[in-house]
Amino acid sequence: MISIKEVTKQTGITVRTMRYYDQIGLLHPADKTEGGHRLYGEKEMKKLQEIQFLKTIGFSLQEIKEMLADENHDWFTGLKKQLGYISKEKERLEQIEGTLRGLINEIMLNGNIDLFSVQKLIQLYQQNMDKREGYLNQIFNEEESKLLQNLPNINRDDPETLEWIALIAQLKKHMSKGISAPEIQRLIKRMYEKEQETFGDNKEFVEKIWDIRKSPQKSESAGFYPIDAETLDFFEKAYEFYVKKKSNF
Amino acid sequence: MISIKEVTKQTGITVRTMRYYDQIGLLHPADKTEGGHRLYGEKEMKKLQEIQFLKTIGFSLQEIKEMLADENHDWFTGLKKQLGYISKEKERLEQIEGTLRGLINEIMLNGNIDLFSVQKLIQLYQQNMDKREGYLNQIFNEEESKLLQNLPNINRDDPETLEWIALIAQLKKHMSKGISAPEIQRLIKRMYEKEQETFGDNKEFVEKIWDIRKSPQKSESAGFYPIDAETLDFFEKAYEFYVKKKSNF
DNA sequence: ATACAAAATGACGTAACGTCAATTTCAAGT
């Protein structure tokens, strides 16, 4: 028989928690002193461990109470149900994670931001979730849809996406130096090569994407990350410049 | 200006929720009728959408209130913090998912189960989480540790693991028919082939694993799923029978 | 004017404790 203090020492569980478990009938002390101090035995400590474990796998105290009370509890079914629940929750968090990464990337692209811009981004996001796929499937054929998967999807966390964002952000930063500046041309070169790597010679496909990018409305419908018109225009000119120079050799 | 009923119609948000948002100062109605009925305008509806969105990405109402109130809120930092929090939560759920799958598989192996067995499994689990890796690294060298990754890890959900579990479960089921029964020998054959596929000719390594399996204590320390001694013994005999027959041809 | 729908306020309940506050008990030292 050990005191409540000993329990907290051995398990890290607080006194309040032990009192609470007693109160809700989840775990009563084995005995009490004359004065009413709680005393716990070996059995209780084991049960406490079980409770802790069942808590870590996401069961509520009420559920745990019922499970431990029922001699013939169907653990298999219970655990499968719990697994289903946990899996769903996990998927929800994965969704959220993707959305957050998307928003963060967009802010990285646009620089920090006032309430108004965030409102616009949020609206864009909500639209996209509903419409993006529909819109894209309408424009691209099946084969191209697969290629689209390779597009830097702003929700994703892969280094591919990050490099695109970094490249565009750098482009914006050095825009004032003009399209022929060596910094710019180095960036464009990298982008050109990346494009080749990703889409190969699929000219027509790349054209379609440019077409979408050039129209803010289309761009919004497609859920591409918003590059402002100025940057887009600058990029296009710098790109042409690069290609022309390249073909001169 | 629309009534609260209109709001619920358009958004699906309940009256209670609107009242609550009003109460905590998150979203006041634009105006009230003489009698005190709430009226909402365009601005409020937009704000409501933003609130909904920020809720879906996991912010609390208090946080949302502060974010929307602060003209110069640092969205970038806030979102990154939130991402960190969400990612952690997601990892926690992944952990739980693995544990649950593990427990479910063990129950599949052992048939359904009383409180006592579950207590033992839980204890085994808690031990494993702490000790398993340490113990295994002590016995196996680095190369072998990599091979160990191919071992049916009971926490995992892949078809490999599932087949091992199914095979052993079938073995148990038909055990009464003796080691030479054709059902048994077919199962053993499949297991033998799977073993070859997975570990190739790495005899020594397979020996070590058998050594661990044969000792309940070691098996427990290593966190292998618990196969009872009887089944293990039966398997061994059936296996020897199979190999002998095979080498006779 | 009446009746009925819709809205209002107020209150309690939820889950799993944390955090006071006021009082009582325990164990040790004198």
Next chain:
DNA sequence: ACTTGAAATTGACGTTACGTCATTTTGTAT
């Protein structure tokens, strides 16, 4: 036996984001 300080007790309120009554008031159609 007495004192004292630490430890334990009960009780109560706070937390989140509403749901769910119960009761009263307002709006609107006839």
